[in-house]
Amino acid sequence: MRGPTHHAESHPRYAELHYTPLGKSLSRLWQPWPEIYLDLPWRITAGRPLPLLLAFADAHRFPVRLLALELTLADPRGRLTQQRRDLDIRLETPVGGLVLLELELEDPGTWELWADLRAERLPGPGGAAGQEILFRNHLARGLPEEPLRVRVDRTPPPLLPGMVQGDPHVHSSATRDMIEFGPPPELLRRAARALDLDWFALTDHSYDLDDGVENPRRADPALPIWRRQQEWLAAAAATPGPFVMGGEECSVGGVGGGILHLLLLAPDRFWPGSADGGESWLPRRPEWRLPALLEALAGSGCLPVSAHTGERPGAGERWLLRRRSWRGEDMALLTAHQVLSGGLGAAFRAGRRLWLEQLARGRPAVILAGGDSHGHFSLGRSVHVPAWSLGWGRSQLFGRHRSACLLAAGEALAPPASDQPDQRPRRLLAELEAGRTLLTDGPLLWFTGGGQTCLGGILAGGGSHLHVRLRDDAGPLRWLRLWGGAAAGETLLAEWRKLPPTAELPLSSAWRAHRWLRAELRQADGFAMTNAVRPD
Numbered sequence: 390m391r392g393p394t395h396h397a398e399s400h401p402r403y404a405e406l407h408y409t410p411l412g413k414s415l416s417r418l419w420q421p422w423p424e425i426y427l428d429l430p431w432r433i434t435a436g437r438p439l440p441l442l443l444a445f446a447d448a449h450r451f452p453v454r455l456l457a458l459e460l461t462l463a464d465p466r467g468r469l470t471q472q473r474r475d476l477d478i479r480l481e482t483p484v485g486g487l488v489l490l491e492l493e494l495e496d497p498g499t500w501e502l503w504a505d506l507r508a509e510r511l512p513g514p515g516g517a518a519g520q521e522i523l524f525r526n527h528l529a530r531g532l533p534e535e536p537l538r539v540r541v542d543r544t545p546p547p548l549l550p551g552m553v554q555g556d557p558h559v560h561s562s563a564t565r566d567m568i569e570f571g572p573p574p575e576l577l578r579r580a581a582r583a584l585d586l587d588w589f590a591l592t593d594h595s596y597d598l599d600d601g602v603e604n605p606r607r608a609d610p611a612l613p614i615w616r617r618q619q620e621w622l623a624a625a626a627a628t629p630g631p632f633v634m635g636g637e638e639c640s641v642g643g644v645g646g647g648i649l650h651l652l653l654l655a656p657d658r659f660w661p662g663s664a665d666g667g668e669s670w671l672p673r674r675p676e677w678r679l680p681a682l683l684e685a686l687a688g689s690g691c692l693p694v695s696a697h698t699g700e701r702p703g704a705g706e707r708w709l710l711r712r713r714s715w716r717g718e719d720m721a722l723l724t725a726h727q728v729l730s731g732g733l734g735a736a737f738r739a740g741r742r743l744w745l746e747q748l749a750r751g752r753p754a755v756i757l758a759g760g761d762s763h764g765h766f767s768l769g770r771s772v773h774v775p776a777w778s779l780g781w782g783r784s785q786l787f788g789r790h791r792s793a794c795l796l797a798a799g800e801a802l803a804p805p806a807s808d809q810p811d812q813r814p815r816r817l818l819a820e821l822e823a824g825r826t827l828l829t830d831g832p833l834l835w836f837t838g839g840g841q842t843c844l845g846g847i848l849a850g851g852g853s854h855l856h857v858r859l860r861d862d863a864g865p866l867r868w869l870r871l872w873g874g875a876a877a878g879e880t881l882l883a884e885w886r887k888l889p890p891t892a893e894l895p896l897s898s899a900w901r902a903h904r905w906l907r908a909e910l911r912q913a914d915g916f917a918m919t920n921a922v923r924p925d
Contacts, residue, residue, distance in 0.1 A: 404529055404772045404779055407447050408567040417777050418530055423448040423480060424570075425528035427489070427504045428766040430583040431786045432540045438491040439539060440579055441504065444572040444764055446565070448480035452511040455480065456521070458489060459505040463536070465498025479511065483602075484562045486576040497543045497862060501536035527770055531779050538767050538783070542862040545585055546831045549842065553802055554793040554829070555588035555631075556581075557821070558638070558652055558696065558727055558759030563593040563618050565605045567667055568772040572764040574621055574633065577787065580766055581631040584788040587802055588817065590759075591618065592636040592652050592696075596666025598659060606668055615659045632802040632813050638696055640665050641682050642675035644722070647713035649679065652694040652727060653686070654821070655814040660686075665710035672711055683722055692818045693723050697730035697761055699740025705774075714739075720747055720754070725821065729758035729828055731785030733916060748905055748921055749876055755824030755845065755920055762787035790916070793827040794820035795842060824920040831860035832917040834869075834908050836896075845920025848906070853896040855908055857888055864913025873903030874921070882906075900924075 406418040413419040425445045433439045441460075455478040462470050474490060494500055505525050512518040525534045546554075560571040574591060581589055598618070601609035622635050636654045640662035643649040648665045660682065664675040677685075686693055695715050702712040720726060720743060728740030740756075747754035762785055763769075769782045796802075796816065805811050820826060824845040827834060834857060836843040839850020857869060869885040882900070885892075900906050905921040 404770050405446065405566070405568050405570055406529060406772075407450070418772070418779065420528075420530045421451060422510075422522060422528055423451045423453060425480070425506070425508075425524070426764075426770060427506070427526050427537065428764075428768055429502065429537045429539045430580045431538070431767045431789055432542060433494065433583055434545045434585070435495050435497055435541050435543055436493065437583065439494055440488045440583055441490050441492065441502075442486065442572070442576055442580060442766060443489050444484075444486040444562075444570075444576060445480050446484045446570045448485070449483045450514060452479065452481040452513045453508045454478065454511055455506060455508050457507045461503045461505075462492075462494075463501040464494075464496050465500065465541075466496075481511070484565060484570055484573070486562070486573045488576070488579055494539070494541045497541050500539050500541060502539070503534065503536055526768070529770055529779065532770055532781060535768055535781055540862070542860075544861050547833050547858045547860060549795060549833060549835065551796045551798065551800065552793055553587035553796060553817075554791045555586055555590070555634075555817070556759045556762070556788050556791050557590045557634075557636070557654060557694070557757055558592050558730065558761045559589045559787060560593050560638075560761070560763045561591050561618070563591070563614050564597045564763060565600070566594075566597055567606065569763055574618075574625070578625065578630055578633060580787060586631050586788045586791065588632040588634060588813075589788070590634040590636040590652075590654055591622070592638045592654075593618070594666070595637055595639040595660060595662035596664075596668065598637065599661060599663065608663065608668070612659055626811055626813075627804050627807070629804065634814050634817065639677070639682070640675060642678040643713060644679060644716070644718045646711075648675060648711045649713065649715060649719060650696040651679070651682070652696045654692040654694060655818055656686075656691040657689045665706075665712055667710060679719060679722060690815065690818070692725060692822055694725040694727050694757060695720055695723060696727055697736065697740075698726045698728050698743060699738070700730060700736040701739075715743065717743060717746055720744075721750075721752055724753045725755050725757060727759055727761075728756045729790050729918075730761045731759075731790065745874065745879060748874055749878055751876070751904075755822065755826065756828065756918075757792045757821060757826060758790040758828035759792065760785050760787050760789055790828065790830050792821065793829055793833075794825055794844065796820075826920050827917060828919075829917040830915060831863055832910055832912055832915045833858040834910055834917045834919050836906075836908075836919070836922050843922055845907075845922055847925050848922045849925040851898065853898075853900070855894045855896060857892040857894070857910065859888070859890045859912060860915045861890070863915030867911040867913060869908065869910045871906070871908050873900060874905040874907070875903055
């Protein structure tokens with residue numbers, strides 16, 4: 390049997406093992422147990438509680454009781470310690486999740502963890518009640534025992550006054566189909582607190598949000614999944630914690646054909662998009678073409694964003710589902726683009742190039758960063774071929790690459806008073822749509838001019854400076870680069886290889902001769918990039 394593979398640029402998510410279109414006897418993945426996956430947030434600040442997260446699916450078909458947990462931890466020096474806990478936890482619902490326990494890791498550096506869980510089968514159709522099984526990190530046939538991994542930082546990520554950071558592309562348990570499922574939104578919110586995220590957007594697939602509760606592979610016109618999510622969002626909005634924005638990842642027809650994924654942030658209703666959901670053997674026509682959907686969204690308050698721009702779908706997605714990459718003619722129809730989707734590899738470079746082409750043509754274009762996480766906190770487990778092969782990866786981490794913007798003095802993302810309208814979506818979208826947004830996984834870059842702080846957009850006044858704040862735990866600076874752009878493309882204006890942890894770099898007034906200015910920074914384990922800055 391061919392073993393699982395690791396693809397750094399793949400889409401890791403919780404693998405669905407019970408889809409057997411040709412019968413379970415022809416599946417290499419089917420198992421008479423629920424899918425169970427353990428994970429950790431990818432980073433934590435020393436001394437803060439670190440949640441050990443568990444997500445599961447199909448426990449209504451194969452109910453189990455968790456009996457005991459044994460942890461093996463390797464600290465940054467490789468020293469091993471063990472902990473054991475007795476459990477009495479029943480898993481009996483179609484999907485779910487919980488925090489098994491909280492750890493406190495003091496030593497800075499990278500920790501690895503192996504979680505051995507012992508479970509017994511409860512009465513049900515899956516097999517003899519009382520049968521026990523022992524598994525490590527995941528109950529999924531054919532996956533290696535890869536460790537969970539967390540980076541413990543000495544200090545929290547640096548912030549500017551009023552800065553809020555979030556992930557605008559996140560999937561939850563409402564995303565559930567033949568090959569994957571996501572974690573409950575409560576689990577995402579708990580992980581967001583550990584990651585120092587101020588907000589995130591739930592952007593589940595449109596072709597999953599219209600499914601029935603009992604059959605996630607068939608649409609229900611009553612939209613019970615979508616309505617449940619709206620109820621959860623309304624309840625979460627009234628409680629303290631990271632703010633959760635409503636959203637959707639809608640499948641639309643691109644210019645000239647093919648299927649594209651479009652993020653809808655704070656939509657006013659459900660927008661159908663079932664063409665590439667794989668819910669039928671024959672290709673489906675998209676409910677919306679991109680120009681028509683954008684016209685319908687105009688004035689609704691929703692921000693449409695090209696999703697994972699620069700990413701090239703795999704062969705199976707292209708041939709069977711008609712998915713394709715974003716092109717310049719598609720991007721010209723909207724102004725916001727997610728060019729960073731979980732990694733700094735080829736897809737990011739392609740998305741950045743497409744964005745710069747829009748700027749060179751004089752079109753307004755802003756960029757965002759997000760994870761496109763499907764429940765991937767530190768270790769992703771995914772289906773490569775349905776019913777046949779699995780893989781794993783550490784890309785597309787929830788909250789790793791985030792979009793940061795600045796609120797005004799006195800503003801916050803706390804819940805509003807019960808008699809006041811919730812202005813948080815409007816305020817966040819105003820900053821994102823204007824491009825006043827930094828893409829980062831920790832370090833900070835910003836411009837100042839005319840007494841104003843600028844992450845992108847208009848830079849007013851004289852005496853302009855570029856400011857740098859490195860992240861303490863991200864290693865040495867590799868480079869900081871400053872570009873100026875015009876119709877012919879970009880010119881590298883300056884490069885720095887050595888800087889103190891905090892630096893203020895004066896800009897020549899000649900930069901105003903350029904159509905735009907931008908800065909990008911790399912530490913050994915850190916990244917930051919501003920949006921385009923334009924002279925007033």
